[in-house]
Amino acid sequence: MIRWQVWVPLALFSAFLGVAGYQLSQPKDEFIHSTMIGKPLPQFDLPPAMEGVDGAATTNFQDGKPRLLNIWASWCLPCIAEAPHLETLKQQGVEIIGVAIRDRPEDVAAFLERNGNPYSRIGSDAVSAIQFEIGSSGVPETFVIDGKGVIRYQHIGDIRESDVPMLLEKLREAGE
Amino acid sequence: MIAELGLAALWLAAALAALQLAGGALAQRGETPLQPLVRPAAILQGLLAGFAFVMLLWVFAVTDLSVKLVAANSHSLKPMIFKIAGAWGNHEGSMLLWVTVMALAGGLIALIERRLPERTMQATLAAQGFVALGFYAFLLFSSNPFERLPVPAPEGLGLNPLLQDIGLAFHPPTLYIGYVGLSVAFSFAVGALLTRQVTPEFARVMRPWVLGAWVFLTIGITAGSYWAYYELGWGGWWFWDPVENASLMPWLAATALLHSASVLAARDALRAWTIMLGVVAFSMSMVGTFLVRSGVLTSVHAFAVDPERGSFILALLALYIGGALLVFALRAGSVSEGQRFAALSREGALVFNNVMLSAILGIVLLGTLYPLLTEAFDVRVSVGPPYFNPASAIFAIPMLLVMAVGPLLRWRGDKFERISVPVAITVAIVVTVALIIGVATAPGLLPLLGLAISIGLAVASFWPLKGRRLTRVPLATWGMVIAHFGIAIALFGMASEGAFTKERLIALAPGGSTEIAGWQVTLEGVDPVAGPNWTALEGHLLAARDGGEPVRLDPQARNFWAPPQETTESALLTRWDGQLYAVLGDRASDGRWQLRLWWKPFVTLIWYGGLLVALGGVLAIIGRVLSDLKRRRIRVLAAERRSEQAMGAVS
Numbered sequence: 001m002i003r004w005q006v007w008v009p010l011a012l013f014s015a016f017l018g019v020a021g022y023q024l025s026q027p028k029d030e031f032i033h034s035t036m037i038g039k040p041l042p043q044f045d046l047p048p049a050m051e052g053v054d055g056a057a058t059t060n061f062q063d064g065k066p067r068l069l070n071i072w073a074s075w076c077l078p079c080i081a082e083a084p085h086l087e088t089l090k091q092q093g094v095e096i097i098g099v100a101i102r103d104r105p106e107d108v109a110a111f112l113e114r115n116g117n118p119y120s121r122i123g124s125d126a127v128s129a130i131q132f133e134i135g136s137s138g139v140p141e142t143f144v145i146d147g148k149g150v151i152r153y154q155h156i157g158d159i160r161e162s163d164v165p166m167l168l169e170k171l172r173e174a175g176e
Numbered sequence: 177m178i179a180e181l182g183l184a185a186l187w188l189a190a191a192l193a194a195l196q197l198a199g200g201a202l203a204q205r206g207e208t209p210l211q212p213l214v215r216p217a218a219i220l221q222g223l224l225a226g227f228a229f230v231m232l233l234w235v236f237a238v239t240d241l242s243v244k245l246v247a248a249n250s251h252s253l254k255p256m257i258f259k260i261a262g263a264w265g266n267h268e269g270s271m272l273l274w275v276t277v278m279a280l281a282g283g284l285i286a287l288i289e290r291r292l293p294e295r296t297m298q299a300t301l302a303a304q305g306f307v308a309l310g311f312y313a314f315l316l317f318s319s320n321p322f323e324r325l326p327v328p329a330p331e332g333l334g335l336n337p338l339l340q341d342i343g344l345a346f347h348p349p350t351l352y353i354g355y356v357g358l359s360v361a362f363s364f365a366v367g368a369l370l371t372r373q374v375t376p377e378f379a380r381v382m383r384p385w386v387l388g389a390w391v392f393l394t395i396g397i398t399a400g401s402y403w404a405y406y407e408l409g410w411g412g413w414w415f416w417d418p419v420e421n422a423s424l425m426p427w428l429a430a431t432a433l434l435h436s437a438s439v440l441a442a443r444d445a446l447r448a449w450t451i452m453l454g455v456v457a458f459s460m461s462m463v464g465t466f467l468v469r470s471g472v473l474t475s476v477h478a479f480a481v482d483p484e485r486g487s488f489i490l491a492l493l494a495l496y497i498g499g500a501l502l503v504f505a506l507r508a509g510s511v512s513e514g515q516r517f518a519a520l521s522r523e524g525a526l527v528f529n530n531v532m533l534s535a536i537l538g539i540v541l542l543g544t545l546y547p548l549l550t551e552a553f554d555v556r557v558s559v560g561p562p563y564f565n566p567a568s569a570i571f572a573i574p575m576l577l578v579m580a581v582g583p584l585l586r587w588r589g590d591k592f593e594r595i596s597v598p599v600a601i602t603v604a605i606v607v608t609v610a611l612i613i614g615v616a617t618a619p620g621l622l623p624l625l626g627l628a629i630s631i632g633l634a635v636a637s638f639w640p641l642k643g644r645r646l647t648r649v650p651l652a653t654w655g656m657v658i659a660h661f662g663i664a665i666a667l668f669g670m671a672s673e674g675a676f677t678k679e680r681l682i683a684l685a686p687g688g689s690t691e692i693a694g695w696q697v698t699l700e701g702v703d704p705v706a707g708p709n710w711t712a713l714e715g716h717l718l719a720a721r722d723g724g725e726p727v728r729l730d731p732q733a734r735n736f737w738a739p740p741q742e743t744t745e746s747a748l749l750t751r752w753d754g755q756l757y758a759v760l761g762d763r764a765s766d767g768r769w770q771l772r773l774w775w776k777p778f779v780t781l782i783w784y785g786g787l788l789v790a791l792g793g794v795l796a797i798i799g800r801v802l803s804d805l806k807r808r809r810i811r812v813l814a815a816e817r818r819s820e821q822a823m824g825a826v827s
Contacts, residue, residue, distance in 0.1 A: 006448070006504060006505045006508040006509065007505045009452065009455075009456070009501050009504065009505075010498070010501040010502060010504075010505050013459075013497055013498060013501055014498070016463070016545065017490065017493070017494050017498070019545070019548055019549055019552060020466065020470070020490055020548065021490060022552055023548055023551065023552065024470060024486050024487055024490060075711070077331060101735075102704070102711060102735065127713065127763055128713075128735070129762075129763055129765075132762050138735075138742060
């Protein structure tokens with residue numbers, strides 16, 4: 001190899017270090033932008049998930065009041081973890097409409113017996129049809145829906161204690 | 177207690193790596209007080225790292241939820257095999273696996289490698305200790321796998337369901353042994369540079385290690401490709417994703433390194449080039465790790481993304497790769513090029529193949545880093561198959577052609593007349609096949625060239641055996657023949673899949689049926705099913721070919737709940753001439769089910785080819801080790817005879 005050529009790899013590598021280092025120092029946009037945000041809820045009319053509750057339909061979201069749509073299931077462990085925080089939201093005056101995914105009435109009842117019932121209505125989505133249409137990929141997930149039935153925010157995963165003020169803020173924004 | 181034992185072993189191992197570095201470095205300056213400790217330190221370091229890894233397996237096997245890593249990545253309900261695989265299915269565990277492989281390899285060299293000058297070995301082990309030390313620091317200061325939770329978790333969060341597959345449980349360790357095995361080549365290269373001992377003997381010592389790492393890389397890439405093909409449900413086998421490229425780049429460099437080490441071993445040529453490739457091969461492993469872990473690139477399956485960890489790995493990269501390249505630039509001039517050779521010679525063909533492999537490596541590296549480069553100017557692009565396929569083919573096609581005839585050439589210099597007959601036959605096969613397929617099916621230029629060249633190469637790869645007694649052919653030659661044949665087979669699979677795949681996307685009501693490539697596929701129904709930690713919708717399909725006996729296919733859409741995630745389990749029906757691939761999609765509002773069906777002719781040859789390549793590597797290792805042992809026995813016998821003669825002369 002000719003004398004200057006032996007320096008080429010080091011020069012290229014230094015350039016790589018420079019670019020990679022610069023990129024690392026840049027803030028990353030970690031937020032997942034759902035393609036459903038800003039769009040109206042898909043049309044659905046779900047039967048009740050158990051006896052004694054009302055089912056859930058798109059029309060329930062169109063009376064001018066912002067609400068939460070919570071996708072959950074009795075077989076989902078993180079749903080147990082988020083139950084107390086949903087309860088807190090309910091006590092703050094938030095209306096939460098639930099959609100139970102691939103669930104059985106007796107399991108839904110047992111879950112609510114044990115973990116409390118924060119929902120005003122619970123629809124049953126036996127084959128995940130609504131779940132897919134709304135752009136949800138798992139349970140639990142929570143959507144902020146404004147008074148016209150438009151999706152304003154999507155929260156993936158369980159609601160933690162720290163998420164409660166954030167969700168209240170999103171609901172307030174949706175109400176303006 | 178178990179976790180603390182593991183952590184203590186890691187600290188001790190790190191201390192031994194430091195000792196290895198200090199002792200080896202002092203030995204370079206002629207000071208030898210620590211020199212006798214270097215080899216034992218390397219061996220003990222390997223054992224301790226292995227012990228720490230076993231402790232990690234233990235806490236995962238018993239689901240010790242007081243360990244943070246277990247709580248974050250496991251779950252008491254998981255099947256045992258995936259509890260164990262969970263140990264390395266995360267950032268901390270996989271870094272511990274990295275260090276363990278590296279330390280075990282270092283210990284093994286220290287234990288068995290006696291052929292190199294002791295000073296070169298000391299430098300090699302010092303380099304190995306130095307690299308390991310950085311990774312121990314990474315583990316102990318930033319990614320401690322044994323960290324306890326203040327309060328044990330009531331239940332674990334689970335393992336990414338995509339990883340809950342037997343293929344992926346064992347794919348990362350395989351790939352890691354390959355990745356990290358290249359650290360041995362790196363350390364050998366640095367050691368030889370420091371002591372200026374770049375000799376054919378050095379190449380012979382390094383070669384089995386490179387071969388070993390390369391075999392694991394080959395198996396890892398092949399398995400990873402098959403996993404992505406059947407698990408992700410999109411029917412493709414290679415996506416040029418940054419994570420895939422991260423494994424392909426070290427493979428390309430290691431392939432070039434293998435061939436150039438052969439030239440150095442046989443002919444004492446390409447000294448600086450071999451060293452360079454030794455540095456580059458491991459650099460590519462580290463660059464790949466950086467790209468996957470730092471989050472600077474967006475990938476469909478980048479994991480453990482964290483800028484802080486990225487900074488740590490970048491610092492390690494700067495230190496090791498930058499350091500090695502600096503030593504290379506300073507020392508390469510003093511390592512002379514070695515023996516000369518004519519352009520038309522075995523060396524010439526191998527150099528050509530080396531340059532082409534390096535060019536493909538450059539193409540892949542550029543394509544992988546390009547989004548990173550443009551993002552610095554706020555332009556978001558993604559680089560995919562439209563760039564990679566033609567750009568790499570430009571270099572791959574001439575390389576494959578030279579590969580067909582290169583093994584027939586003699587070392588040092590050859591005459592074209594001597595190989596004109598096989599060359600003419602190869603060209604005739606390629607042209608004939610291209611004409612026949614081109615006229616019959618018009619599959620597009622790249623698949624057409626791929627099919628024609630693969631058949632020419634498949635025939636040509638057996639020529640080195642022509643006119644030889646097959647039982648006398650060395651194992652290493654058999655290895656080369658089988659590996660080259662494997663490349664031809666894999667290429668045929670890729671080209672055939674690219675040219676002739678049939679796809680059908682259809683919505684069927686239960687009882688409905690459709691037709692694809694001679695298969696009659698009927699949807700019987702869709703039922704819910706439950707597994708140990710998931711529920712799923714399972715479609716029941718009956719597929720019959722040309723009115724024959726129907727065969728069942730049961731694709732699933734799975735729903736895991738810890739953590740919640742949807743996965744698709746495709747159903748595959750394998751026949752000798754291809755695979756029927758079925759994926760169950762969503763239910764349409766009218767009650768029909770979406771089905772995606774593919775017929776992929778000869779697609780399995782891609783992976784059979786990959787396994788043949790790996791098998792070739794295994795045969796080559798066995799052959800090399802056996803011939804080295806034979807050479808050593810001859811040398812010992814000769815030495816005995818000499819000493820006997822000397823004794824005779826004295827008496």
